[in-house]
Amino acid sequence: MKSILPFFIVQYTLGGWVTFNFKEANDTITEHVGRIEAIIQCETQDGRLENTLKLSRLLFVNELGNFNSADRRSWANNKELWMVEEEPLYTVLPNVINTSVVVWLENQSQPNHFDYRVREILYQNFVTHQWRIRPIIQRHLHPSEFVPFPNSPPIQDMRQFKFMLDIYLDDFGTFRTVYHSLGGIYMQLGNMPFELRKRLKNHLIIGLVPFGGKFDDVMRPLLHELRDLEKGVVMTIGEENVWVVAGIGLVTADLPQGNSLADIKQQGASHGCRMCMAPRNQLTDNTYDTINNARFHHITEQLFEQLQTLINQNASQTIINTFQVEYGLCSKLGILSSLSCDRHLQTPQDAYYAFGDKVQKLIDSTLSLFNNSGKEIFLKYW
């Protein structure tokens, strides 16, 4: 995105740090430091499309409320900022931006020059609603930090199309109660509105996993195509060559399959949650801090590197197993790990699996209480 000032052009990028003006409720204008979390196009009242920014705001030490301690003030020096989570983003036009700044996130290598540093994140526990602080390393990276930028099209004014691919898989019985099941792997274009997505013809079958077969083996032939699509490929629509870039949006599966797609042990393991490190005996504990103890993609990557080092050093199987159990890791990385996606955020829990079965039981047992005329009345009002 470019902002044209009288004498020069400033280019802002997704994930970049900026200072911006914001009009507060009492009409005073204050300057904040923020990050460009997303660049979107919004429709104006007269039907034009307008570039709009979604900005997150960072706080100075004097804005930290209870956390504004003497100790923090002593090392903050006007240069330290705090990221805030669970706060709504500012949706603004690009003209509120003053300038771009360099922010050093202190768990990364230090740049030659920086305007501000960030060491901690302020976040709210969603059960107790208490504000807390956690170190900067415990953070889901912004996609601009780990998704490589796609190539430019070979011809400058070639039309560009960008797609989000949703992959999902599920087993189904092949014939009544016969145990042998087939796994179906399907894909949808996440860009489609819901009206189109729900149509059967828009569910594309990638392949079927035979009983005893593996997801990775069925996906392998498709993988190099997905990697090429992340960088961009030329496709021909009618007479026209267009530039197509696509990446994984979400991967949806039931609980055990979802865990193995996210390279995490199954749900019965000591740490069998693919979103957080909750030990088995605290899986239903509301007070467990699932935000501070979340699984973070870059940390899981480091753990797999450590696991690989143990294997390369011919460590005993007991040491390797203990390491895997301690962090709930699968024995090796799955095929999706070579794509640009965050295994913990982009393999969401499928809520339907958690309650679908129970709702069916509830309805069955409710209906069994009625006689025939009762059933008819119940269904009429249902």
Ligand SMILES: [Zn+2]
């Ligand atoms: Zn969890």
